[in-house]
Each structure stands twice: as structure tokens, then as C-alpha cells.
Amino acid sequence: MPLSLRQLTTFREVMRSGSISQAARTVGRTQPAVSTMVQTLEDQLGFALFVRTHGKLTPTPEAYFFLEECEDILSRVERTERTLERVSALQSGKLKIACHPAASSVFLPRLLTRFLVGKDDLQVSLIMRSSDVIEDMIASQQFDMGFAETPAPRASINQVNYELECVCILPAGDPLRSAEVITPADLDGRPMAALFDHHGTALRTETVFREAGVRFNKRFELRTFLPGLTFVAAGACGMICDMITAYSHILQAPEADQLVIRRFRPRVSAGVSILTPGYATPSMVSRAFISDLQQEVGQMMTYMDQVLARG
Missing domain, CATH: 1.10.10.10 (Winged helix-like DNA-binding domain superfamily/Winged helix DNA-binding domain)
Structure with a gap:
């Protein structure tokens, strides 16, 4: 015995x-x-x-x-x-997160900082990768979760999708600051910053300009929207960008230095998703953080809707 x-x-x-x-x-x-x-x-x-x-x-x-x-x-x-x-008690363990560039500098680190309070023994791995790379990392179970642009559905990935509207960002003193909604006609021929040609957001933005019969003047071609904020602040261009980038700017910039952020119509959307491995059971700490992330995305959408409604 x-x-x-x-x-x-x-x-x-x-x-x-x-x-x-x-x-x-x-x-x-x-x-x-x-x-x-x-x-x-x-x-x-x-x-x-x-x-x-x-x-x-x-x-x-x-x-x-x-x-x-x-x-x-x-x-x-x-x-x-x-x-x-x-x-x-979610005070110990490991959490591995892969995040796309738009959320990696402010949005996700800010949320993680709050989540980690009282969890001194919890180890976190946070890496920034492009969305297509993150998709493969999650499918192969290399990371607990990913936050990335919405991929095509596949059995090896579970995903929670969000369709976020893009916004128009202009220099602080721009004459269009009094407008509640910006249209392609307002930006006809103006220098703009946009993502690289084959990116979905860039394609959708150029399409609405073309359908409105006005010229989209892409002065700056970018890999991510983050450097575009600097160009806009300098008065070098305007930008139709994703909501997370605009929200991150509001969180960081003093009110006096904030750029003009307005609703853009016709609507251009950018999908983001919370991704987890399809063939693995998530850990307790992973489930807890995903729950917080879902709440944070919802709060961001509500806040940005209020900002855009105020004009």
C-alpha cells in the first residue's frame, strides 16, 4: 500500500x-x-x-x-x-501575447499594466508582429492569445471580431475642425498619409474617394499609422486611420496638443480580433485577460463614439 x-x-x-x-x-x-x-x-x-x-x-x-x-x-x-x-488567484503563471502594431504601443500595455496589479509573480511575454504573422503564431499554439487585424476564419483559431470605424485626423488648426463629419470632397487633392497599397484599409479608403469622384493624394505611404500622427501634427498631411491609433493618441497627448479627430463618411472600417488557439484550452489567466480586453475594446468604442459625436 x-x-x-x-x-x-x-x-x-x-x-x-x-x-x-x-x-x-x-x-x-x-x-x-x-x-x-x-x-x-x-x-x-x-x-x-x-x-x-x-x-x-x-x-x-x-x-x-x-x-x-x-x-x-x-x-x-x-x-x-x-x-x-x-x-x-491569477497571481502566478505565464501569459504570452502577440499584438499588431496599432495596439502595441499604448492600448495593450496600458491595459496590461492595470491587469498586472497585485500579480507580481505573473510572467508576461508581449511581442509586436504583423497581423498575418500573429495569425500563424496563434494557429500553431506558440502564444496564448493575439490581438490583430481580423483574419479569414480557420479551424485552428478561435476569434472574437470587432468592426471599428476609421476616423479622419487633421492638424490641430485645420480649417475643417469646425466640421462634424469629413467627406472625400473635403479632402479632394489634399496630401494624405495612408497604409501601403495592398492593405485593406488603404484600398477601402481609395475606393470611397474614387467613387466620390475626387482625387486621393497619397503623399505618405506607411507600414503603420503611428508615424502618420507626427506628419499630421506637423501639418504635412491628413489621415484616415484606425480607431485604436486615434484613441491611443487621445490617451497620450495633452489636450492642447491633440489633433482634430472627426467622423469620416462614407464609413471605412477596420476589423480587429482577439485570437486564441482553436485546439487548446486557454489558461485561467489568459481567460481573465481576454475578458478585460473585451471590456476595454467596448469602452474604447463607446468613448470614441462620444468624441466623434461632440465633433
Whole structure:
């Protein structure tokens, strides 16, 4: 019969107290039950742990050797229990996140900072990659979750999709700051910053200009919208960009330095998704962070709708 943790704990208490009755009180059992457990333990081990003389227990040399083994085993078990308690409380473990550029500088780090409060033993890996690379990383289970542009559905990925409207960003003193809504006609021929040619947002933006019969003047071709904020602030161009980039600018910039952010019509959308591996069960900490991320995206959409409504 294998030894049990209860047997080891009881034996340790007998050795520590030197008394069956005191050990019984410590472990919350009756004295006969502890005596029987010690006797059963000796029978299983095949040697005596105590010499019994006039009702007094004297440990044998083998008992001291066995105590060292018990202490080592029970210490490991107790450490494991403490670790599992921290994991259960989301205070320990690992969280691996892959994030696309738009959310990697402000949006996600800001959320992570709040999430990590009180979780000093939680290890986080946060990398920035392009959305197509993130898709493959999540499908191959290299990361717990990804936040990226919406991919085509595939069985190896679970995704929660959001369709976010793009906004128009102009220099702080731009004459169009009094307009509530910006249209392609307002920007006819004006220098603009946009993403590289085959990106979906760039294609949709150029399409609405073409359908409106006005010229889209792409002065700056970008890999991400983030550097475009600097060009806009300098008065070098305007930009139709994703909501997360605009929201991040509002969070960081002093009110006096904020750019003009207005609703753009016809609507141009940019999809983002929370991605998790399709063939793996997410950890507790991963599920908790995803829940916070979903709330944060919802709060951002509500806030930006209020900003755009104010004009």
C-alpha cells in the first residue's frame, strides 16, 4: 500500500511533539487513530519507528532518517499548494501575447499594466508582429492569445471580431475642425498619409474617394499609422486611420496638443480580433485577460463614439 500524505504529516507531528496525544490534537484526530496510523506506517515500512517503553515513544535512528524524507516531501507539496493557490488567484503563471502594431504601443500595455496589479509573480511575454504573422503564431499554439487585424476564419483559431470605424485626423488648426463629419470632397487633392497599397484599409479608403469622384493624394505611404500622427501634427498631411491609433493618441497627448479627430463618411472600417488557439484550452489567466480586453475594446468604442459625436 502506498504511503499517504496524511501518514507523513501525522508522523512528522509525532516526531515534533514527542507525544501521540499532542500530535493528535495538532492534526485534529483522536489519539487511538494516530496510534493506529503510526503502527500501520511501521508495518508498511517494515521497520520500527519508535521504541515503546512504559507508554513513552523513543524514535529509532531510522525514524530520524525517515523524518528527513518526510520533511522534504511535505515541503515540496506545501510549495506546490502555495503555487497553485497563486495560479488560481491569477497571481502566478505565464501569459504570452502577440499584438499588431496599432495596439502595441499604448492600448495593450496600458491595459496590461492595470491587469498586472497585485500579480507580481505573473510572467508576461508581449511581442509586436504583423497581423498575418500573429495569425500563424496563434494557429500553431506558440502564444496564448493575439490581438490583430481580423483574419479569414480557420479551424485552428478561435476569434472574437470587432468592426471599428476609421476616423479622419487633421492638424490641430485645420480649417475643417469646425466640421462634424469629413467627406472625400473635403479632402479632394489634399496630401494624405495612408497604409501601403495592398492593405485593406488603404484600398477601402481609395475606393470611397474614387467613387466620390475626387482625387486621393497619397503623399505618405506607411507600414503603420503611428508615424502618420507626427506628419499630421506637423501639418504635412491628413489621415484616415484606425480607431485604436486615434484613441491611443487621445490617451497620450495633452489636450492642447491633440489633433482634430472627426467622423469620416462614407464609413471605412477596420476589423480587429482577439485570437486564441482553436485546439487548446486557454489558461485561467489568459481567460481573465481576454475578458478585460473585451471590456476595454467596448469602452474604447463607446468613448470614441462620444468624441466623434461632440465633433
